Amino acid sequence: MATDSYARLLIRCADQPGIVAAVTTFLFQHGANITELDQHSTDPSGGLFFMRLEFQTPKLDLSRQALEQAFAEAAGRRYNMDWHISYAADRPRMAVLVSAHDHAALELLWRWQRGELLVDIPCVISNHDKLRGAVEQFGIPFHHVPQDTAGQREQAEARMLELLGGNAEFLVLARYMRILGPAFVARYPNRIINIHHSFLPAFVGADPYRQAYERGVKIIGATAHYVTADLDQGPIISQDTAHVSHSDEIDDLRRLGRDLERQVLARAVRWHVEDRIIVDGNKTIVFD
Amino acid sequence: MATDSYARLLIRCADQPGIVAAVTTFLFQHGANITELDQHSTDPSGGLFFMRLEFQTPKLDLSRQALEQAFAEAAGRRYNMDWHISYAADRPRMAVLVSAHDHAALELLWRWQRGELLVDIPCVISNHDKLRGAVEQFGIPFHHVPQDTAGQREQAEARMLELLGGNAEFLVLARYMRILGPAFVARYPNRIINIHHSFLPAFVGADPYRQAYERGVKIIGATAHYVTADLDQGPIISQDTAHVSHSDEIDDLRRLGRDLERQVLARAVRWHVEDRIIVDGNKTIVFD
Amino acid sequence: MATDSYARLLIRCADQPGIVAAVTTFLFQHGANITELDQHSTDPSGGLFFMRLEFQTPKLDLSRQALEQAFAEAAGRRYNMDWHISYAADRPRMAVLVSAHDHAALELLWRWQRGELLVDIPCVISNHDKLRGAVEQFGIPFHHVPQDTAGQREQAEARMLELLGGNAEFLVLARYMRILGPAFVARYPNRIINIHHSFLPAFVGADPYRQAYERGVKIIGATAHYVTADLDQGPIISQDTAHVSHSDEIDDLRRLGRDLERQVLARAVRWHVEDRIIVDGNKTIVFD
Amino acid sequence: MATDSYARLLIRCADQPGIVAAVTTFLFQHGANITELDQHSTDPSGGLFFMRLEFQTPKLDLSRQALEQAFAEAAGRRYNMDWHISYAADRPRMAVLVSAHDHAALELLWRWQRGELLVDIPCVISNHDKLRGAVEQFGIPFHHVPQDTAGQREQAEARMLELLGGNAEFLVLARYMRILGPAFVARYPNRIINIHHSFLPAFVGADPYRQAYERGVKIIGATAHYVTADLDQGPIISQDTAHVSHSDEIDDLRRLGRDLERQVLARAVRWHVEDRIIVDGNKTIVFD
Secondary structure: OOHHHEEEEEEEEEOOOOHHHHHHHHHHHOOOEEEEEEEEEOOOOOOEEEEEEEEEOOOOOOOHHHHHHHHHHHHHOOOOOEEEEEEOOOOOEEEEEEOOOOHHHHHHHHHHHOOOOOOEOOOEEEOOOOOHHHHHOOOOOEEEOOOOOHHHHHHHHHHHHHHHOOOOOEEEEOOOOOOOOHHHHHHOOOOEEEEEOOOOOOOOOOOHHHHHHHHOOOEEEEEEEEOOOOOOOOOEEEEEEEEOOOOOOHHHHHHHHHHHHHHHHHHHHHHHHOOOEEEEOOEEEEOO | OOHHHEEEEEEEEEOOOOHHHHHHHHHHHOOOEEEEEEEEEOOOOOOEEEEEEEEEOOOOOOOHHHHHHHHHHHHHOOOOOEEEEEEOOOOOEEEEEEOOOOHHHHHHHHHHHOOOOOOEOOOEEEOOOOOHHHHHOOOOOEEEOOOOOHHHHHHHHHHHHHHHOOOOOEEEEOOOOOOOOHHHHHOOOOOEEEEEOOOOOOOOOOOHHHHHHHHOOOEEEEEEEEOOOOOOOOOEEEEEEEEOOOOOOHHHHHHHHHHHHHHHHHHHHHHHHOOOEEEEOOEEEEOO | OOHHHEEEEEEEEEOOOOHHHHHHHHHHHOOOEEEEEEEEEOOOOOOEEEEEEEEEOOOOOOOHHHHHHHHHHHHHOOOOOEEEEEEOOOOOEEEEEEOOOOHHHHHHHHHHHOOOOOOEOOOEEEOOOOOHHHHHOOOOOEEEOOOOOHHHHHHHHHHHHHHHOOOOOEEEEOOOOOOOOHHHHHOOOOOEEEEEOOOOOOOOOOOHHHHHHHHOOOEEEEEEEEOOOOOOOOOEEEEEEEEOOOOOOHHHHHHHHHHHHHHHHHHHHHHHHOOOEEEEOOEEEEOO | OOHHHEEEEEEEEEOOOOHHHHHHHHHHHOOOEEEEEEEEEOOOOOOEEEEEEEEEOOOOOOOHHHHHHHHHHHHHOOOOOEEEEEEOOOOOEEEEEEOOOOHHHHHHHHHHHOOOOOOEOOOEEEOOOOOHHHHHOOOOOEEEOOOOOHHHHHHHHHHHHHHHOOOOOEEEEOOOOOOOOHHHHHHOOOOEEEEEOOOOOOOOOOOHHHHHHHHOOOEEEEEEEEOOOOOOOOOEEEEEEEEOOOOOOHHHHHHHHHHHHHHHHHHHHHHHHOOOEEEEOOEEEEOO
8 A cells, every 4th residue: 555545634623522433433433444553631621632543545445535524523513623634645745944054954864765755846045055066966956045144034035935835834044143133033834944053942043063062061952943033942852962072063063963963853853744743832742 | 539439441442434423422421521532444345443431430320331222232232342440549569570770660669659550459470589578668568479599480481470470461571681581471362461572573582681782773672562472572562772973882882782671661551550551463553 | 998998089180291291100109009001191292191001009009198299209399290099988078959859969879888989978859858768768868958039049959068068078959950159069069960851962951851752752861961050061971872763752761761760860070070081171081 | 283193092901000100201201291081990909901191292201102112011911901192193994894774874974074074985896786876976986886685795805805805904894784794804803893783782784673563572772782603792882762652663663773873984984083992802992
């Protein structure tokens, strides 16, 4: 059976008895075979309830549209759910924003090229022209949108929105070293993933490896998170750390950190693409 | 709400559509509020299906016995399930077997004493008398059952069975350095947990730290597994590793390894006590 | 050869050519066989130089006192070194301060009891009386020095200094939840080790597991550091982290964190006892 | 100061007092400033002694050739040393052998391209033609040397030796799935690095991810080692592991394992290039 014959249903609602039974009974009655089911409740009495189901679609007795309408009637409205269904056959379109450091962006392009990252990539946008060659080698359009001063931000972001058009469902900031304005961020709520090169909340802001070096930490880290209007404060998706010692200079931290950033970002993007993440306020539920 | 107001239902059966719906609907109809639900299918078409549910019991509309009878009728027989329900209020009784190394056994007693490991401990049995004082300090009976030659095994195991009586639901071999005979093992199917001081399947048998040292590995490990009649071949529950270097002598490996063994064994025992493990042939499903 | 036949020489001075040759030639000429040699330079041109040597003492041709005098003449003064020699046969005396959480303190006592931590422990001091029984079981004196209000600090610290007398070379704060005053700290410069239950510099101050939970991090950590007058800002000795998920409640973070704290603190104390740590401003050099 | 102004001296000899003093005094007297010094002794009494020094060369008072001759006279012969000096300015030439899986080879080429791996790469050789395009994109010659049956090995290896000529100082098997014959291996003693996709010594031979899946392990691993005539038995350089669960299918193990293989191989190659590895029988000393 092809990978494309799967769909995923994500649900969020107030916790109350009977939700799992209602949802699974509905899917069963319409010919969906559930292959994964994860749930989380913040508190069985009065908390929020989150659920992710993965199910096979070949024997569904309804079209996509009819299924969604039936689900809204059978469960969605009754439990006042926030829900959506995505289909593995529909590849999400992911645009990449990058500055001068290539490792995080290339890690994504490389995984995409070898069929490991199931997205379409409409374009890569950079405030430098430096990575044009490296990106175009993958057959992906590269756009240079300069932004050398804070005053240019408004214009640059307008140009980026124009280039992105309706062509990107989510964005990845793969070491994009410009701060996005709140209006831009509001266009992609919980749909911009950033890789920050520290274990947040430590070392927010600029040059975290230098901050880490100067504090004398014995571990460095990387954090993938959704971007909100508050710099480096958005919901954390994935984090990892590596041990360092007194003999590691700042450049060693950067070198070791690059490997962490590549791993952590690639993992977060895969989870996002597979609809494994639900944002709950300033936290994430990750059904991995 | 008290921790004791929970129960867990573990299920194994042939995979087929409708199981989740049937089980969750049943629990819903009888007043159980599901707080955790994990499932695993080896193959949606013709594979095995495993499920663990944790649910609150205060609003159940049936007694334990009536609930189990009703479940058998509503779902158990229909899907030809292998299932059981355990109640958090019923602390399982865990006996510990140990030889001369104290770290793994003391780690368990220490966690038990501070209320972290929710079991009763009827006794500790050892083929040495060395740890009597350390064990009795915890107020736990200690039995010395010598077994200096292979010829004494039959007699020693008979004595241990006598001491254990019906008083232990599962056993932990916390660095017990005698091989248990097949008849003894058969009395506790998937209910004897051993800690082996290597990352299995590497370094089975005696003195794995020496084997590791002589092979020149750069990692050492520990493995918790259920005991079967085949030495060090039983279903693996949990494993972990630590980095070592050329400057680590055998005694350093042993020292570092002790910390691994304590962590890995404590985790495996907790999972067993919380009914998070299902054995599937020579593998384990761990719903952690 | 007994473990006690070793000594360690720690050196700090301005980096300049010839130091290693001078030191190793000196030791060679006096019959010391070097078994470990570690060095670190912050910058070969104009930086600081740090060195740790471990050497066998049985064939030394000088008494301790004469050796130190000869070293001062041959190398110490010439290179304007800050240096000292310690002998493995001299067990340092370590006092433990603890509040109500027992895990970190008991980990140290347990390692001490089984001969893994080569110190003498003159006493354990606590602002609670709760752990008296657990400590006295090890045959170690326990002193209760209450400190319920900030106003009692001066008096409590005076009492602690009295109890410690000249009997402790270094202190370990094994989850001691009172802030030590600058005058007290100044009595033990770089000789008070604290375990903080987060990956510093994140989550300084009170209840870091709650802070971590509320921020929604995907890792938790523990940090062992020397205490300075600035809370949680002293030189970091050792850090480690563990992965957590959305399903971990605060109490799960605390439970997982306890294991981290025990490991990280035990490692830092071992390094301190083996004279493996040199403090350089707000950083540590760890020759592990 | 440029990175190229460094040299490294590696030494192996019988342990005896005075070696460190003799070597460091020699370098000091000839104007070399030592920036790193690592040593290891298998046993201070009658064991083997290993040392690695990194030193700055700009103020050397002798040419390379004269320095080496002087060292031989001053220390090498006296202590019967096996030693050599390498210069950071001399980039070693590294040939890559690969089969159909591209990830390990591309990781190396990618690090080489961005200036992180300081080697020259004369060519990539493969028993498939599949990766020609990917390799040639980096401007590196690609040679297809088919070897479809065991009977073709002799001829294929002869062809490879012809292609390698004197142009490669060491080889990397980046998932090269053919077994090299003993005569070929003997041409590159301790100069062929292989990445094996398991934590050796577990799962030697073919398809280790399948073996791991079937054994039901909870960790997978990768091992970089030098190739000897015995398959998967050579001295281990670096190893790492990652946690897996019952829900990971073989393809998940392969996907997670690729990331491990890339990291472990890249680290081992960097250590080799920086002359940080000394082989001691079937073990390695790694001065990282």
